Amino acid sequence: MLLLGIESSCDETGVALVHAERDGVPRLLGAALHSQVAMHRDYGGVVPELASRDHIRRLLPLLREALAQAGVALHEVQAVAYTRGPGLAGALLVGAGLATALACALGVPALGVHHLEGHLLSPFLSADPPAFPFVALLVSGGHTQLMRVDGVGRYALLGETIDDAAGEAFDKSAKLLGLGYPGGPALARLAEQGDAAAFALPRPLMHSGDLDFSFAGLKTAVLTQVRRLGAELEARKADLAAATQAAIVDVLVHKALAALRATGLKRLVVAGGVGANRRLRAQLDEACARHGWRVHYPEPALCTDNGAMIALAAAMRWQAGGWPPQGEGLAFDVRPRWPLEEVALPVAAGG
Template sequence: MRVLGIESSCDETGIALYDTEKGLLAHALFSQIEMHAEYGGVVPELASRDHIQKTLPLMQQVLDEAGLQRKDIDAVAYTAGPGLVGALLVGAAIGRSLAWALNIPALPINHMEGHLLSPLLEANPPAFPFVSLLISGGHTLLVDVKGVGEYELMGESIDDAVGEAFDKTAKMLGLGYPGGPALAALAEKGQEGAHIFPRPMTNRPGLDFSFSGLKTFALNTWHNSDQSEQAKADIALAFQTAAVETLVIKCRRALKQSGHKRLVVAGGVSANKSLRTALDALPKVQVYYPQLQFCSDNGAMIAFAGAMRHQAMIAETEATFNVRSRWPLDELTPPASA
């Protein structure tokens, strides 16, 4: 079965073709970072218009690379949420229209489920069950994953997600957009131990996250510093160290609570080298990540998630299409057998 995946939830247009027998056949991605950098963040209207311009050409590029035609597609999977509504509507309208024209299934996919399942694209994928740390955009989630569509939320961010905190702290330090990777790069020049930042919500039980206060602590430290380039690097390192250790502490708790020995980490922040190093050091735990190219938003994860849901015989939605700016994982339809 060949599934075409369309990702258009925010500022990246991703298209991919996944074959359930041969694996990923082809994929393409266009990032809008350069366009949005001028404004210091994503402009929703510009994002939507760019998706309109890029989706069909990228789709043709992927088909050409795979040596296939549209009639060879067996199903279309598209991101239906969460995300920017205008951007989501572009992918949904194109995906549904193509499915209608070809008389094939259309599969609305939860963006976060796409990230959650993306490490299963690897040659040695994790087996179910496992704990998943999802750290993408405005989301920081810990999920007990029993199978495709079977998710139990264990913890989540109650204010800023870790990715948002990285970006906002980077902006405070004048690092531009996108801020997360820039802050991580600057942290490599920081002096270890120059500052000790708090590890939020680790001195109490539970698996929820809060990174807003850590961002404010970084801002106050910056205002009280000499605001030199070295001070900037020291703050970047202290912030990253505190954020990473907080994530590790919560992951350790989630693994103990669930009894699982496998941890899957996915989403844009999963590309952070310091985080990977710290999680890989967890004793008696197998840690899995997507390839770096699949950490950010991409069509491959949507095509794969669509194929997995179709194989699990999870019911599709009605023939009309809807998108959701917010769509919690635990509201997803489980397999018919569950």
């Protein structure tokens, strides 16, 4: 099965081709990606209308690039997968429209994929793919969740953020520090030059006894420190960045380990843009090695939004015997808000 994947949920346009057999891990053949970071930088954040228009400009050139890289022709594609949600409605419609038009022209299924399921399964394209079951820490820009994953479409929510996500905490704190857009990576880079112990910042809900997260209070604490420092902020900026990153990472690591203990599982998957953070990876690697647990990540290029994870999710759904909820029709809708639990596959009797 040759699947084409299209991602257009926010500010990255991705197209990829994945080949899958009924058994075995699907194989990435080619991928092309464009980031809109430079376009949105002047506005300090994503402008939805501009994002949608840019997806229109980029998708067909990226499609040609991915096909050339994979060494296949468009008529060989056997299914077209696209991000149905969650995301920006206008941006999602661009990808869904192109995917459905291509599927109609080729006479193949058009498959709506859940964006977070793509992130969740993306480590299966890495050099060290995981095996089911595992605990997943999903840390993308607007989501922070812990899931128990027993198989494709078999997800149980263990905990999630009750306000800001970890990615939002990075970005909002970076804005308070006067760093550029995107703020999260800028804060992480600056943190490497600072002393994480220089400021005592809170670790919200770290010892709450549950697996939920909260990062809004941390943002408020960073704002308080910025105001206290005043003219001294420039000289102490790296230290405050390091302390902020340490607070976010400490909470993520503590909760992820607590989820492993609570479930009795010994395998952790970390996915989403924040999963590329080097401090987070280093602390999780060290902690899991200490307990004899395994931790898996996507390849760095697959941490951000991309078409490969969308094609992969559709391929693994096909292997599991069930396409995504969109089915095989050519009428489409998008789901800007879409709980991951709604894409569960039916469990066979005795399964």
